[in-house]
Amino acid sequence: MSLAGGSPEPLPTDIKSGPMSDVGVAVVGYPEDADGAVAAGLLPAGKPRSTFRRGLEVFVENKLAVTGVCIFAFMILFCFIGPLVYHTNQLKVDFAHEELPPSGAHLLGTDASGFDVLGRLMSAGQISLEVGIAAALLATVVGVMWGAIAGYIGGFVDSFMMRIVDALLSIPTLFLALVVVSIITPSKPVLILVIALTSWLTTSRLVRGEALSLRTRDYVQAMKVMGGGGTRAVFRHIAPNAIGTIMVNATFQVADAIALIVALSYLGLGIRPPQQDWGGMLSNGVQYVYDGYWWLIIPAGFCIVIVIAAAIFIGEGLRDAVEVRLQRR
């Protein structure tokens, strides 16, 4: 046996770790030690980091995603904290001050009923965000449970449950929402239910696929060889590994739900006056499009666009962050 350089010390460690299969990026070796046993090689350099930390690093690197988080946080502060700072009358119709252009007293002017547009933007935003986020959460919970059960049990149960999803998916979302809303008077809970009812379907399909593939992964098989059962498989391995996909999907669901409630309100089937959401504001403002009252259209439209865009940016950032392959770079 020969000692390389006579030193059993590890070679310099300032070298990046990397998968062996990649183009020559590998860890530096380790000479044979004094017993002649071959050391298995060096530990990868750098501090061990948790999956969360590594994910966060990838997320933070994504400028758009960070912008998305900032926008979303700002909009939530704007809608929920804003009214505490910026007091406006949003209850009494005031025809004396209708359709005023932006000025010192009304930063974004007033609308046809004399409400302050900036204040209205805040209270309408509360409804859009509340309904959007609640509907997305509800859809995600229902979808995840439905999909996970179908995927994990498999066989006949899976086929049956998924055919129901297929059947419901064949009904156009907006059409179903319109029918339900024209039968029942829309209130916030009703809107949440209606939107969730139409959007859990895609989540359930996604989660079912994920469960089907995770169930047959080698690490779930390995756990079975150790004597582990189904509960452990679901809670220790399948759920944590699916959570990334679920989170990403939930973010996109928020964007979709906000877009859907805006669409409903724009068609006049959303929340009823005197409450209003961004879609309703837009719908009202569009009537005055030829009068040049831009402050009735642009602020509401802008809010809708940037909130949805922010949610999508966050979703895409999350998708990169939960992708283990990207974390490794």
Next chain:
Amino acid sequence: MASLLTIEDLRTEIRLRSATVHALEGVSLSVEAGECLGIVGESGSGKTMTALSIMQLLPPGGHIVGGKISLDGQVISSLSDDGMRHVRGNEVGMIFQDPMTSLNPTMTIGDQIAETVLLHRGADAKTARARAIEVLGLVGMPRPAERVSNYPHQLSGGMRQRVMIAMALACEPKLLIADEPTTALDVTIQKQILELIDDLRHRLGMAVILVTHDLGVIAGRADRAAVMYAGRVVETTTTARLFANPRHPYTEALFGALPEKAADQSQRLYSIPGMPPDLTAPPAGCKFAARCRYVQDSCRQTEPDLEGDTWDHAFRCFFPVGQAGDDEGVTQHHETAIVRERLEQAAQPQDGEALLRVDNLVKNFSVTSGAVLQRKIGEVSAVADVSFKIRPGATFGVVGESGCGKTTIGRLIAGLEKANGGAIVLDGEDLTRLSKRERRRRAPKVQLMFQDSYASMDPRMRVGPILREPLAIQNIGSRSEQNDKIAAILDEVGLPRASVDRYPHEFSGGQRQRLGLARALILSPQLVVADEPVSALDVSIQAQILNLMLDLQRDLGLTYLFISHDLSVVRYLSENIGVMYLGKLVETGPADDVYYRPVHPYTRGLIDTVPVADPALAQAREDKGVAGELPSAINPPSGCRFRTRCPRAQELCAQEEPPLRPFAANGHMAACHFPLREPEGATLTTAAS
């Protein structure tokens, strides 16, 4: 004479987000017309990069930054993309590793072959189609006129690779680059494809560059060979000379790591310590210095040039091994004497209680159709009536092609599948009769080692929790006792204790396999089922793992069921071997007896098809091997399942299934009506059970 292809001082870099990989540094090679050049190396050595640089098909971020490639006198490394388009497919053809991903699934194979002819030869559709049929016939596709309108999914893996070769040949290139052409294929098919490439080379007079990780593949095929390491050619000479007298320590070490070179387990495989250098920041001096046995201080300072003491044998080393100068009469290894000795040992009957006894094991998988009702439309006979036993502390090796049922046997024994019939008796207890709950409690007795250790570990768990999980499931020990156990097992497999805070993806392939072994051993199992544990690893790393498995077997008294497609690895590691074919055990017995004196024609054929790193032997086996492809296991052939591919098959084979009968007193048994030799002593047939 000017060479067909010359590569001079080629340097290729791949720019990544944060670093630059110096994939190739000063590669110089030449290929004569009609010659076959073999490029061997481990993963990351730059062998594929060399091939891709010639074609200018480098991955994103890849650039040729220096050097010159000329084909037939024309410099092609500086050609524009348009210029290259004329070279690719026309003057240089290329075959890739995986024929399934390289073929377009939505086009018929005929159209895909015709495409190159249409592009480069300006032929009309009819001529192109005729040419497609012609080349399909050339590559040995049966009934080419009918097959030409098939889609890739309608063909088997071997046939798809033939289509790939046909595509590469359609325009009669002067040079064919085959990048690991057979790695994704079974050994019997591998032999057929390599033979085809060889045959076409002679018939069409084209040159071939054969890129492979397998020394055995080039032994029988290449005229000259180049060994690559860390983006450099470290040794190049004629194939015969390379195998007879390797001069670079890396080449020598690669040979030392081959299990087929070792006579038996008492002879440890030479394993190259450590791993290849990081090519984003290559060390100064010789790149192999960190792993070299003969390293001296000067190696770490300056890098040796590629030069040699004879004109056709060059190597990059200051302190070469082997014999200098003329190497006529280099020692041949005296295999015969060793073999005779081992066969005598093997002739002793083995007695004693078996740890594991598998009796008449049967497993069928149903094939269902229909989305809701899931009617059963057929059955795959994965394991059919298999019996064997393993004594404590021994290794039983199962070999066979993919689809022969060897993995299913492993899964049945590990409890991942339920048998349809037969018994698995471990330590006197039939595991198949236990309830689910009881079987789970027996889990520690049998553990499974996976082929892909990375996939078998939850990517979101650190090594600590991964190793703790089996203990937690079985409720063994307190937390601190578990920690002690984890530390002990990490020592055992040669990994630092600090590994517990790491994630599996931070480790290299060999280290992960050590982790896999550690997890399998932490429950102190009696039996370890190892399913292809080394087939995804490079030769040098494979040797490390095999040595470790042997050491642990000796120290802990482990019993292995070793499943592999690689006969030479199985022979090296096992005391007894079982050869499987299409769900049947066709031959079983002491490893050396089966390997050196096979009885069943399939075993013989399998041995002859395995590429051996010995040019003389490889040439001697030229015409042997198994013909055809594995039939479907849904409707296995009647009688003997091997008869469709057997050179000795007669009518009786189709009518009657041959029983497993003894051929020697040491437990050598085979199922064949017309075996290669008759049983030793007529009394044996009645005496043995």
